[in-house]
Amino acid sequence: MNDAPNDRLPPGLLPAGLVDLLPPEAEREAALVEALMAAFARHGYERVKPPLLEFEEGLLAGSGAAVAEQTFRLMDPVSQRMMGLRADTTPQVARIAATRLGRQPRPLRLCYAGQVLRVRGTELAPARQLPQAGIELIGGAAPEADAEVALVAAEALEAVGVTGIILDVTLPRMAATLLEEAGLPEALRSRLVRALDRKDAASVAAQAAEAGPVAGVLPALLDAAGPWERALGILAATALPPGARAIADNAASVVRAIAARAPGLRITLDPTEFRGFRYHVGVGFTLFGPGATGELARGGRYLSANDEPATGMSLYADAVLRAAPAPAPRPRCFLPPGTAPEIGRRLRAGGFATVAALSPADAPRALRCTHFWDGEAAIPLPEED
Numbered sequence: 001m002n003d004a005p006n007d008r009l010p011p012g013l014l015p016a017g018l019v020d021l022l023p024p025e026a027e028r029e030a031a032l033v034e035a036l037m038a039a040f041a042r043h044g045y046e047r048v049k050p051p052l053l054e055f056e057e058g059l060l061a062g063s064g065a066a067v068a069e070q071t072f073r074l075m076d077p078v079s080q081r082m083m084g085l086r087a088d089t090t091p092q093v094a095r096i097a098a099t100r101l102g103r104q105p106r107p108l109r110l111c112y113a114g115q116v117l118r119v120r121g122t123e124l125a126p127a128r129q130l131p132q133a134g135i136e137l138i139g140g141a142a143p144e145a146d147a148e149v150a151l152v153a154a155e156a157l158e159a160v161g162v163t164g165i166i167l168d169v170t171l172p173r174m175a176a177t178l179l180e181e182a183g184l185p186e187a188l189r190s191r192l193v194r195a196l197d198r199k200d201a202a203s204v205a206a207q208a209a210e211a212g213p214v215a216g217v218l219p220a221l222l223d224a225a226g227p228w229e230r231a232l233g234i235l236a237a238t239a240l241p242p243g244a245r246a247i248a249d250n251a252a253s254v255v256r257a258i259a260a261r262a263p264g265l266r267i268t269l270d271p272t273e274f275r276g277f278r279y280h281v282g283v284g285f286t287l288f289g290p291g292a293t294g295e296l297a298r299g300g301r302y303l304s305a306n307d308e309p310a311t312g313m314s315l316y317a318d319a320v321l322r323a324a325p326a327p328a329p330r331p332r333c334f335l336p337p338g339t340a341p342e343i344g345r346r347l348r349a350g351g352f353a354t355v356a357a358l359s360p361a362d363a364p365r366a367l368r369c370t371h372f373w374d375g376e377a378a379i380p381l382p383e384e385d
Helices: 025-042 062-070 090-098 143-159 174-181 186-197 201-206 208-216 218-223 228-237 242-261 317-323 341-349
Strands: 053-055 072-075 082-085 108-117 129-138 166-170 266-270 280-288 295-303 309-316 332-335 353-356 371-373 378-380
Touching (some): 025 129, 025 143, 062 295, 090 309, 143 280, 143 295, 143 309, 174 186, 174 242, 186 201, 201 208, 208 218, 218 228, 242 280, 309 317, 332 341, 341 353
Parallel strands (some): 332 353
């Protein structure tokens, strides 16, 4: 007799953060991703398809180290080597650019779409499996490269019907560079970077005595957060050491290039906030949708494999799905037994999905049809009382 406790899981139970996407949401997500990819392709971005799994050493090299803690690992039974399941696609595209496409002329414009899986979600975004679509511009160091990536991502969102987009530009290295140039001890730098990131002006002021002359600059950085024209004006008027000044000047070039090409796009700038992965080294980007839709895309400047300059943007299809208007559902026409195949072909060419009866017991409404073929035309089913 087996006395072991019954620990069988209920049928259909999935791990936390993982869900089944059902009709019609699954079809809508797939169509949205393809619309995003089509928008990328119109700007010359060519599609690559990295594998879901890679050897751990390659997957977590370079910029991939930033997502090591979010990466699932497993043993490959064939090679007996550890593999990782991607938590972000950007490091894979960087590997492809440096190896398979290493001899291609630069800049490379690449795009991708696929699923990523992370060890844990967040309080606000508990999902662990996420659909991603994105672009990477590799080998371009000019501010115009950063501007192009931000604009292509914004245009792709507009192409799927998202309105009221806000582009928030951040400077991930500004606070750390400024404090390093001031020669502050590492522990104090860490506390101040954290306080600046949290917009904790009281904490910044409390540590002013330890910070020395640089303490007078920090309130200006906090105050600069907001519309880009005002933010750039404050940064231009603030006495910054050479490294921090270079970051501010580069940001000004990027933002002005974006504003010149998309005067209707709302742009904000925050010099101290840090979002995204730790591999970002220049400007960072976040695209927000209207209302409470949250972050739709995130990206920025980073160093690709072999320290090649690169910039990119990842769009989160699940968030974009919430922000984009729902398309009209595809009409479904029920075809009774004996309907000629040519009728079905004609209806499908006209935009219908056809559902052919397999037996006399099949009923249009039970099969979620909106129309039925009466022998001459597709007739809408009457609404139920």
